[in-house]
Amino acid sequence: MSSTADKAAAPDRFWSVDEHLDDILGKIRPLEPIELQLLDAQGCVLVEDVTVPADLPGFDNSSMDGYAVRTTDVEGASEEFPAVLTVIGDVAAGSGELPTVGHGEAARIMTGAPLPPGAEAVVPVEWTDGGTGGGPAAGMAARSAAPDGASGEVRIHRPAVARAHVRAAGSDVAAGALALRTGTVLGPPQIGLLAAIGRATVRVRPRPRVVIMSTGSELVAPGESLGPGLIHDSNSYVLTACARDAGAIAYRVGAVADDADTLRSTLEDQLVRADAVVTSGGVSVGAYDVVKETLSELAGEEGSVDFRKLAMQPGKPQGFGRVGPDRTPLLALPGNPVSAYVSFELFVRPAIRALMGLEPHDRETVRAVCAEAVASSPEGRRQFLRARYADGKVTTVGGPGSHLVKALAEANALIVVPEETTAVEVGAEVDVILLG
Numbered sequence: 001m002s003s004t005a006d007k008a009a010a011p012d013r014f015w016s017v018d019e020h021l022d023d024i025l026g027k028i029r030p031l032e033p034i035e036l037q038l039l040d041a042q043g044c045v046l047v048e049d050v051t052v053p054a055d056l057p058g059f060d061n062s063s064m065d066g067y068a069v070r071t072t073d074v075e076g077a078s079e080e081f082p083a084v085l086t087v088i089g090d091v092a093a094g095s096g097e098l099p100t101v102g103h104g105e106a107a108r109i110m111t112g113a114p115l116p117p118g119a120e121a122v123v124p125v126e127w128t129d130g131g132t133g134g135g136p137a138a139g140m141a142a143r144s145a146a147p148d149g150a151s152g153e154v155r156i157h158r159p160a161v162a163r164a165h166v167r168a169a170g171s172d173v174a175a176g177a178l179a180l181r182t183g184t185v186l187g188p189p190q191i192g193l194l195a196a197i198g199r200a201t202v203r204v205r206p207r208p209r210v211v212i213m214s215t216g217s218e219l220v221a222p223g224e225s226l227g228p229g230l231i232h233d234s235n236s237y238v239l240t241a242c243a244r245d246a247g248a249i250a251y252r253v254g255a256v257a258d259d260a261d262t263l264r265s266t267l268e269d270q271l272v273r274a275d276a277v278v279t280s281g282g283v284s285v286g287a288y289d290v291v292k293e294t295l296s297e298l299a300g301e302e303g304s305v306d307f308r309k310l311a312m313q314p315g316k317p318q319g320f321g322r323v324g325p326d327r328t329p330l331l332a333l334p335g336n337p338v339s340a341y342v343s344f345e346l347f348v349r350p351a352i353r354a355l356m357g358l359e360p361h362d363r364e365t366v367r368a369v370c371a372e373a374v375a376s377s378p379e380g381r382r383q384f385l386r387a388r389y390a391d392g393k394v395t396t397v398g399g400p401g402s403h404l405v406k407a408l409a410e411a412n413a414l415i416v417v418p419e420e421t422t423a424v425e426v427g428a429e430v431d432v433i434l435l436g
């Protein structure tokens with residue numbers, strides 16, 4: 001990592017990709033935990049050990065629709081010589097009052113219903129006549145259509161061992177056991193487990209609120225017509241989508257004009273709802289690069305943002321700092337659309353994950369064979385080429401131009417050409433970041 005003294009000594013030096021990322025991650029702390037409703041906690045990191053308050057399942061219950069019986073009553077039963085039992089009633093899922101099954105008796109029972117006292121096993125309805133007096137039943141008639149099914153006689157065609165088709169209380173997880181350990185990322189199955197054990201809320205690190213601001217007086221919102229020299233603002237959309245995809249709650253701010261006062265006041269307004277701010281555009285060396293101009297002048301309570309050149313392509317000009325009274329992290333990305341996207345992947349995505357208390361890096365990098373040559377790559381810069389990866393092979397899509405959004409939309413990977421490599425031959429192996 002570069003010290004302040006290094007920077008003062010060489011203000012124009014190129015930062016490596018790793019130095020810039022280290023600088024960002026070194027200054028980002030995970031957000032303070034809060035209690036969230038289960039569904040709001042999806043994708044978040046748990047910050048408590050969750051123990052199971054009561055057995056799951058909470059009671060012995062049937063795993064099949066069938067008949068709850070005593071095993072001795074069905075010993076030796078067959079289709080030819082069925083055991084004939086008196087049906088004493090129904091036990092449906094949710095039944096609170098249970099009939100006691102005595103000798104020579106059976107209760108018709110539904111999947112998930114509590115095993116009634118006296119019964120030792122469940123015989124699936126397909127192994128009975130379903131109370132019809134005919135051959136093997138395919139299922140039970142609906143209670144609404146045949147209320148008498150809960151009475152009369154049933155012929156059982158097979159014997160049953162004790163506990164057959166019975167799910168024991170606590171067989172999923174017992175009371176007092178650890179359900180989920182602190183640090184667990186809450187995906188759908190973990191949320192399901194929490195709900196099953198009765199937890200309505202959990203303590204997690206929240207999703208960061210990320211404000212996305214694109215800048216540029218040439219930008220017009222999609223859906224609006226273009227005047228001369230104007231273009232549609234795509235960066236704020238792609239970056240908002242990226243931020244959501246990374247796990248953030250993203251707030252897209254419409255394009256801000258290249259005007260220092262507007263930028264400053266918009267930023268001030270947005271800081272109240274931001275755990276991080278991402279800007280695009282205005283970080284290069286032009287006369288209208290207002291982000292750089294405005295944010296590099298911040299001082300004292302306003303925080304500070306450092307603008308630097310990175311040894312990468314695309315994504316050379318970048319800014320990073322902390323702004324406002326809460327020292328909210330701000331990442332200023334270059335405006336070229338591909339540069340903005342690649343910069344998000346490399347720097348903002350890990351930053352969002354760090355705010356959530358997650359391992360910053362989640363994109364998989366694999367080795368792949370280049371199916372076509374890369375004619376040239378700038379020496380001293382790590383190049384990220386848009387590509388399609390499949391079955392161990394990778395092919396570039398589009399060229400290296402940072403404006404090629406169609407090719408970006410076709411890519412599923414980035415080829416990483418190292419700083420010292422200036423060309424890649426067909427058949428050579430390269431690192432490929434899979435974009436997921």
Ligand SMILES: Nc1nc2c(c(=O)[nH]1)N[C@H]1C(S)=C(S)[C@@H](COP(=O)(O)OP(=O)(O)OC[C@H]3O[C@@H](n4cnc5c(N)ncnc54)[C@H](O)[C@@H]3O)O[C@H]1N2
Pocket residue numbers: 214215216218219231232233234235236280281282283284285286289314315316317333334335336337339402
């Ligand atoms: N003389 C130099 N010129 C440039 C250099 C340099 O080193 N010397 N660096 C180039 C590189 S590399 C990049 S990347 C860009 C970065 O420029 P800015 O961050 O200042 O971005 P802008 O000038 O605002 O825009 C660049 C380009 O991208 C388009 N753009 C911007 N915002 C959006 C948006 N929200 N949606 C769609 N397109 C957007 C904008 O119209 C420009 O075409 O600077 C190079 N120049």
Ligand code: MOO
Pocket residue numbers: 312313314315316317334336339340402
């Ligand atoms: O670095 Mo720029 O991001 O090459 O187009």
